[in-house]
Amino acid sequence: MSEAPNQTQDQNRDEVPDVLVIGAGPAGTVAALRAADLGARTRLVTSSAFGGMAANDGPVPVRTLAHAARLMRNLRESEAYGIEAGPPLLDYSKLSARVRAVVGEVRAHSSLREQIDAAGVTVHENVGAARFEDPHTVTTANGMRLQADKIILCVGGTARPLDVPGFHLTSTHSAALALTSVPSSMLIIGGGATGLQVASIFHSFGSRVQVFERGARILSGEDADVSAAVAASFRNAGMTVRENFGTPLSFEKTTTGIRMNFSSQTKQESAEASLVVVAAGWIADTVKLNLPAAGLAPDDRGFIEIDEYLQTSTSHIYAAGDVTGRLMLVPQALQEGFVAATNAVLGPSLQLAKRVSLSAGFTDPEYASAGLTEAKAREHHDVLTATVHFDSTMRTIIDGRKSGFCKLVVDRKTANILGCQVVGERAVEIAQAAALAIVARMRVDQLARVPLAFPSYTGNLAYAAASAARQLELQVDWEAGNIDGLSSTGALAQLVRPTPSDSRPAGQRQK
Structure with a gap:
């Protein structure tokens, strides 16, 4: 038996x-x-x-280094809040040990x-x-x-390697993460997610960073407004961001580092740094x-x-x-x-379900996108957009993180959210909340009614939704979301200054 x-x-x-x-x-x-x-x-x-790469030389170590970069940024800004900490000093050997410990713990547990x-x-x-x-x-x-x-x-x-003389002198993002010290200068070839994360981290650590992108804009797969905002933030922070730079011709060793020779339209130029990182595709x-x-x-x-x-x-x-x-x-x-x-x-019977795509970059500032970009949405939908800028919302002002925006892309016919793009502090968390709303097929007026915590970063999503609802002349019942007893019609106007919809595609508006 x-x-x-x-x-x-x-x-x-x-x-x-x-x-x-x-x-x-x-x-x-x-x-x-x-x-x-x-x-x-x-x-x-x-x-x-x-x-795999995710745990050993991708997201896990990158996010650990990005966390250290954020801690240094916060220390530099602490004096504005009455905290005397002095200029932060980075012991890169200790940081490297911390990265290895985190990677080991992730693998083990x-x-x-x-x-x-x-x-x-x-x-x-x-x-x-x-x-x-x-x-x-x-x-x-x-x-x-x-x-x-x-x-x-x-x-x-x-x-992806480059078929260029002297390419062996360059490094990948993996080699950059394995450094034993912070290079005095760094040249990043490629303005995608990987290259920009490396650039942002090492700029925060004190490297002089130059980013070279062959295409018309960095983050070419992201919304045009996201690309423009991240590029502007990098430049304002002191980094060089050069788009449409031309074609690399060769790399050669110098007494202080590595030189890239490249063709730019009708002339030849060069750029030099102590370390060159190529992140030109996968x-x-x-x-x-x-x-x-x-x-x-x-x-x-x-x-x-x-x-x-x-x-x-x-x-x-x-x-x-x-x-x-x-x-x-x-x-x-x-x-x-x-x-x-x-x-x-x-046996072959299960197909991939269509899911809302979500991309994110842990740069400073962060950027994230859920669903369709504005350009993609306009291919098949009559679209309106509603943008809330971070220099006009309470939590971002409180934290001193006023750079950035939250944009909703909305279908005029259904009032459903098609996409969300965010640049700035907590961008990833905001976009993930938007992804949930997209999956749930929430209309903007429904999202605007959700009583999100105040003041919070995710609350900016509701402000953008309320702005879109007003453009569509949808009634929003604010009783569930009254803030400090303010009337429904007046609360939003006192908290944020939403940007009205613009029918022109992203990238063609006056900045």
Whole structure:
């Protein structure tokens, strides 16, 4: 009697495929956990440490350094509040030790790692690069040979190199994070999220920073107003931000650092710094995988094509995360890992759900965006915008954080929120609250009625919503949100000065 259940379990177990997950970043860890939860015999292999780029040289160490930069900023400004602290002094060796400690603690105590171990996933760390020998067989640099019925590729991405003489003299963001001291000057090639975060952090630490962006504006994937505000803030802080700078021609060593020679329109110029960091794009980390042996042909940036089930052209191989070249953000990677593993074990049946995209940068000032940018929204909607500037709201004035804005992009027909863009203190938290409102399909008048705490940063979202509601001539019942007994019609006017809607696209308005 006691053996029957075990025999049944063994029979069921035999019907579940073996699953091999390559890569232990956000996508890979969720994929391994999901596969194991579905009963698959699951192995998770990673070339380096558990956690992938996100934990080891991406968001976790970057956010730790950004927190230190914010502490230094607050100390510099403390005298305005009667606190005599003196100029802050940075001991970079101690900060580096703190970064390593945080990374180690995240790896050791990650809830996903605990769940993976509890689910019985076999984890192989620091095995070196993985390589396909045939569609079902993978070998690793340290000599392991692994076979599986189903394989999920979550190898992530890596910085894109430049085909320029002297490129070997430059550094990546990873090398910048691993510095033992703060460089006196730094030249950042690339005005995307990674480059700007490095620039902002090391400027706060005392480096003289120059940012060079080949395109028309930094943060080209963000709303035009966000790009303009961040660029203006960087310049006001003393950084050089040069957009449309031209084309790098070469890098060469000098007695004090590295020089970049570049062409600018019809002339040649140069810029020099003690350290040059190239953050000019992201490619898939697939060069060493030997994908042709698995029947896969990546594109020119190494990304792997997948269908709506995250299945590759080789039916038993799935892919998730940065390696697909889609939205290369942690929340999307987590979702993709879950979907890929579900389909690998149960067969292709689950599609990726459409979600509100949210991007963010932990620069100073922060920036964040939820949903559609204004330009994207105007492609398919009749749009109005409502903007609240941080120099006119109480919490930002109290904290001395008056630089920035919160903008809502609203559909005129439905009054639904299509997008939200924020630059300034607590931008990420404000945008995340907006994302919840977008997912809930809240109209602006409904959002304006939410009695948010006062004075708070998230309250600016409600102010922008109330401004949009007034433009649409929607009635807002303020009884639930009265502040200090002020009348409904007068409260908002006394607290903020919202900017009226402008029908012209972002980037074409007078600043």
